[in-house]
Amino acid sequence: MDPYQLNRMKRRSLAHVDAGGIVPGERITAYGAGKVVASACAEYKEGDVVAGLLGWEDYTLFRPTPGVLMYKLPAGSDDDDLHLKHHLSALGTSGMTAYAGLYEVCKPQRGEKVFVSAASGSIGSLVGQFAKLAGCYVVGCTSSNAKVELLKNQLGFDDAFNYKEEPDMKSALKRYFPDGIDIYFDNIGGKMLDAALVSMNTHGRVALCGAISEYTDASHRAAPDLLEVIYKRIAIRGFVVWDFLTRFNEFTGIIGDWIRQGKVQPIVDVSNGLESVPSALTALYLGLNIGKKLIKLA
């Protein structure tokens, strides 16, 4: 369950195979995992567990297509519920997105100050943990005090705050980052981006991963002070995980090692049944999920 599905419904879509606008009456593709029940392809056998581009449906007909992600999970994955969850979060597109956005787009240096918005979400919760492993100081913002506690006490963030309790985001960020922000991993856009730019240091980097605060209301758009961007030589870069698919094995190999070593905790939030899809999508926009929102169908 990912926020970008709403953009597809509004026909704001990725120029990427199989992630175009959603057409009423046609299936809605989504990243997921499933068991092969029948196959006419030599590379997939009945009983294999696969992850990749499936759909919001009980059964998916998949035709191998170049550039469309689908891979077999190690044998035994289907017996290990935790393992499957990891493949759909930290070892799936969320982990790839967090890894590529932080390491490839922002290139963190030890000691740099990192700000993550939507920090308890599927991607933010991983970005913060990855940034700690890079030796950075990490502060996350989220939407409830319970999630603030999760970030600080369980995921190792240096600090975290509930943006709903901050009447002035610019002064909040000045308080949480007295030495300024070097990297802002932006999942929400809007006023938070404007405020982050004010606190950013010279040669700061912003990875634009998502802009969830703007998806439901275009009037919430960011109106960044461009002089901050110019005078501080800030680089703002949008990125999309699909550009890094050729490095899938490299990135997930590293993330898998971190999980095994207990250095990274993927957080998942599971709903049951296809009928929970609508409320699960809504929950993303209400900030009700903690970590990666998954729907268990079978």
Next chain:
Amino acid sequence: MDPYQLNRMKRRSLAHVDAGGIVPGERITAYGAGKVVASACAEYKEGDVVAGLLGWEDYTLFRPTPGVLMYKLPAGSDDDDLHLKHHLSALGTSGMTAYAGLYEVCKPQRGEKVFVSAASGSIGSLVGQFAKLAGCYVVGCTSSNAKVELLKNQLGFDDAFNYKEEPDMKSALKRYFPDGIDIYFDNIGGKMLDAALVSMNTHGRVALCGAISEYTDASHRAAPDLLEVIYKRIAIRGFVVWDFLTRFNEFTGIIGDWIRQGKVQPIVDVSNGLESVPSALTALYLGLNIGKKLIKLA
């Protein structure tokens, strides 16, 4: 005469030696050229012509300071009015800014489509000519039909338009760039940036050089559609010419060769006398200048 002086007056200043906020009663530093009338430094002799950080004043007391630009012009420069003008435009900070912003920040490839705003200004007029030398397709926008003709007929732009005659900037850019924009060299910010993002191609690059449309009215701020930036993997980067000072000789050597070979025409617009400073600064904001605005004091 550069637009950034207004930002210094508003205490929006570069974190750079000698370009901080302007203090009433103290001299206003500015890039310029002058003749040495007296010197206690071995490296500058009476009669030398120098260019670098001088001031809005008839006589400047200059103390050599690391990181502050000041260099001797070749002997004879003071006898050659044209030559001096070049040192204050294409061979000075404007040329450096255009060169660094286009070649270092945007990295143009042959055949790419380049859009330049404030295209008849000191920097834009050079960016467009440099981009043509890089084999790009170049369209500039400017503020009068006379300047449109200059860009197309004298400076070699592929096309140009008067933004005042375009009621809908987004559709104008779609018309001038049917194949999209690969590089946007932005001197003005505001709604033009928003519109350019809509027409930009995947992996497009925006060099933020200035945001003159926003300096006089913060309500004119850009409100970019971040989904355009994310889904099209656009990189937006602010830059400041001072970061490239160590490459001053390299860049001005290349630009000087282009001028001698007739490949680049620097355009200058000269006012006379210290008393013309206020109206010359205002002229920049009214779009009344063509090319680099200079004040001749002596």
